[in-house]
Amino acid sequence: MKRARPLSPHLLIYKPQLTSLLSVIHRGTGIFLSFGIPVLVIWLLTLAFSSEGYYCMDLLISSFIGRLALFGWTFSLFYHLCNGIRHLGWDAGWGMDMPTLYKTGWIVVLLSLLLTVAAWSLGYAVRAGAGA
Amino acid sequence: MSSPIKNNHVDHGGVSHWWWQKITAVALIPLSFWFVAGVVSHVGSDQEAFARWVGAPFNAFLIILFLININLHSQIGIQAVIDDYIHGRALKKWSSLSVKAIHLLFALLSVIAVLSLTL
Numbered sequence: 369m370k371r372a373r374p375l376s377p378h379l380l381i382y383k384p385q386l387t388s389l390l391s392v393i394h395r396g397t398g399i400f401l402s403f404g405i406p407v408l409v410i411w412l413l414t415l416a417f418s419s420e421g422y423y424c425m426d427l428l429i430s431s432f433i434g435r436l437a438l439f440g441w442t443f444s445l446f447y448h449l450c451n452g453i454r455h456l457g458w459d460a461g462w463g464m465d466m467p468t469l470y471k472t473g474w475i476v477v478l479l480s481l482l483l484t485v486a487a488w489s490l491g492y493a494v495r496a497g498a499g500a
Numbered sequence: 501m502s503s504p505i506k507n508n509h510v511d512h513g514g515v516s517h518w519w520w521q522k523i524t525a526v527a528l529i530p531l532s533f534w535f536v537a538g539v540v541s542h543v544g545s546d547q548e549a550f551a552r553w554v555g556a557p558f559n560a561f562l563i564i565l566f567l568i569n570i571n572l573h574s575q576i577g578i579q580a581v582i583d584d585y586i587h588g589r590a591l592k593k594w595s596s597l598s599v600k601a602i603h604l605l606f607a608l609l610s611v612i613a614v615l616s617l618t619l
Contacts, residue, residue, distance in 0.1 A: 399581065402574040405603075408567075409610045415551055416613040422547045442536070449532055452525050459522060487536055491543040498544035 386473050394451045397444035404441045442487055447480035517576050524573040531566040555617035567610045575603040 382388060411429075414421030428434050454472050457463045463472055515523075538559065542550055553559055578599050586592050 395577075395581065398574075398577045401570075402578055405570060405574055405606050408570075409606045409613075412554070412610045412613040415547060415554065416616045419547060426547075445532060445536065449529060453529065456522065456525060487540050491540045494541055495544035 387469055390451060390473050390476065394448060394455075397448045400444050401441065401448060404437075404444075407437075439484070439488065443480060443484040446483040446487075447476065450476040450480045450483075517579070520572060521576045524569045524576070527565070527569045528573060531562065531569060534562060535566050551617055554614055555619075557618060560614050560618045563614050564611050567614070568607055571603045571607040575599060 410421075411425050414425050429438060454463065454476055457472070463469065538553065542553055545553075554563060579596060582592060582595050582599065586595050
């Protein structure tokens with residue numbers, strides 16, 4: 369920086385609020401989900417074209433780190449989806465008042481956690497049923 | 501549309517980035533639930549079973565829709581992050597271009613993989 373320019377207030381000087389926190393998480397989960405795309409692409413490519421590659425992907429995804437990432441992507445997907453519906457509501461001119469913002473904010477948090485737990489519980493139930 | 505302000509994002513004509521973000525977002529609501537349900541119901545399946553699921557014509561059609569939508573939506577979202585945090589004309593231009601190219605590549609490769617599974 370050659371010249372001092374006026375800066376907008378930095379995010380970190382604000383007292384954390386649910387509304388701003390949810391907004392930051394929306395962008396964070398969006399970025400994290402983008403990094404899931406190459407994994408999905410490679411998984412589909414190995415599924416179609418390479419048994420050895422698929423075996424490696426299977427090992428990678430089944431590993432502890434793999435499951436942790438997959439869990440993160442599951443939560444991120446549901447959070448980004450639920451909060452995205454909230455965004456679409458705002459675009460349509462609905463839900464911009466403070467009480468509704470907080471109410472829908474908490475619904476998004478609870479619903480995305482619930483959907484994540486439901487997806488993983490069902491996944492493990494299916495896996496047990498398949499005898500894997 | 502004759503805006504007095506030159507806006508690089510809007511004045512290309514056609515549907516703007518903003519609208520594409522909304523269209524893909526709405527499309528991704530049912531597609532995401534369907535995709536997660538499909539994967540969850542196949543946990544523990546082997547490669548053959550997964551390949552059969554992806555390759556079934558209707559599933560392949562929906563997965564291709566899903567892939568096109570996530571790549572468009574991701575590209576628009578990452579572009580917004582670039583607009584906010586990447587400074588400098590050249591760096592902005594090249595990072596935007598790379599992000600576009602990478603998403604196009606991802607979409608093409610994955611759609612080819614899915615199509616080949618339908619054969």
